[in-house]
Amino acid sequence: MTRTAVTVRRTGRHTGPVLVTAAAAWVWLALHGGGMGSPTTAGAGDLLAFVGVWTVMMAAMMLPGTAPVASLYARTVTAHRAPRMIAFTVGYVLVWAAAGLPAYALAVSADRVATAHATTGTAVASALFAVNGVYQLSNLKDRCLAKCRSPIGLMLRYASYRGPTRHLRAGAHHGAYCLGCCWSLMLLFAAFGVMNLWAMVGLATVVAAEKRMPGGFLVARAAGVASLTLAVAVFWVPALAPNLTSGGMGGMSGLGGMHVG
Template sequence: AGLGRTALPAATGTAVAAAVFAVSGLYQLTPLKDRCLARCRSPIGLMLRYASYPRTSRDLRAGAHHGAFCLGCCWSLMVLLAAFGVMNLWAMVALTAVITAEKLAPAGHRIARVVGFASLALAVAVFWFPALAPGLTGGGMAGM
């Protein structure tokens, strides 16, 4: 396969892209995403929880705990980079904006829901417009 082309056959790439969009969209709508987002948005409770731990383990435990919640908050958005293209600058900028808005905007939970529904819509739309997932479909350049 040449540069810019995917190793997956077009139909397989499209099906994988739809699955990636669907899994990401569904996760964005789960209570687990809400819980992780709430913890990531307000880490002060976590810091207070670990304040009484001995210094040698406190920082490592607090960092690992907070990191796990942030991973739970953002993994579904990061997996979208597989569909959009890992080195797609515009996808990186857009997903960074979404993650920042989810974590900092007062309506962060609603933003997560909108992104979830948009991702589900992309899961359906990618069958008609494979170029929506250039990272998996070759950007519409691969044979259909």
Template sequence: MTRTAITVRHRARDTGLVLLTAAAAWAWVALRRGDMGSGAMVGDLLAFMVTWTIMMTAMMLPATAPVASLYARTGPVHQAPRMIAFTAGYVLVWAAAGLPAYALAAGTNQVATTRPTAGTAAAAAVFAINGLYQLTPFKDFCLAKCRSPIGLLLRYASYRGPSRHVRAGAHHGAFCLGCCWSLMLLLAAFGVMNLWAMAGLAAIVVAEKRTPRGPLVARVVGLVSLALAITVFWVPQLAPNLTGGGMTEMRGLDGRGW
């Protein structure tokens, strides 16, 4: 077998392993959506963090699989453990993002259940924040790092110590968080456990990072989000989790009302 064939086989194996992990996370979300807590879910930080981490694993790993596979081949010897550690560091960053997400979920639940009018304004703010951020230079900067990570991979080659692969994954994850945090903010409007919203946002992330027109996709999403910030005042059902349109945060978390 030629060296090229071996490299292709290793790359396919590594990418497949990351994608298999994402698929398992999607399956967990789909199967457990009916019993992911009731009214106590927002009050249970640990349960929320576990759920959030699995959600982010499902949504973010498909777009990151090629980078993780490439990182596995940056050493002198091909090592799958290198890729696993890199992926773990990446997921840890998104897991940490669950803390502010938890605070936001608790706040949106309070707004949705007690002040529907304020919920519409909050939904408009969420859409506007995402729309504006999608058009900023910092979004472009982080997206560029995610789309062309070769420079970062060269930097990671200088990392030393037993945690170097995890650190590399966390560093890349930080750029990914900088690129996509405002998209995840939209879950506050749609519902944290809204499977359709998760699938749609995951598709946007893949399109931004892995397609030739990724930067254009980001701008279009930003403009659409700004349009939603205005439209939601006339069509509050666009943000069911905040406007009481059939799904509060609690119902979104336990999977009903999708």
């Protein structure tokens, strides 16, 4: 066996918690994604249910693109790699779980808009597409994406972390950069519907391509241009934003009425 093959094999073993978590999340979504009830009101139970499912979604979508960074981080850990990589993964996922709180507020607003008037829903969908398009073409997007694509500087920072929460903090810090990179793409779930598996796969593919392909910055710009195009096209084809133009029955806040199992 060649040295390269051995290195790849060891790297895969050390980043196992990241990939296993992502795979388990995708399996759960595939099995339970169709169990969503109709939109509900903004109650505490709905919020907890939403954040729970949102966290599973983000783990499924974001962790595969994070595997190379986790692999690099694993090489800086000299002992007890498995539990420390679990802590890194938990820290990363917690950041995206926290993002579920503003996402829920947007979800409730989206359902109310969708049930109020179709024209209003179309206008809001156009605004969401436009916000994503502009951000995808912005310098801030480029800076955050650069950190996700080439995190050597972050590794040096993480090496200075001390204490029992070191690996949890490292995962959370990297998660914050990924949130800064991809938050506008996640806004599009308000237009597509949060349990739209096709939307999950499509957006996850964009995220992974941005982070891992040699032309990742071009992918980000192409996604921005496509989103700006949708911002105009949705006025002629409202079905491009089914969650906001079809009464909200695929709405994000409907997760509060999910029946699992």
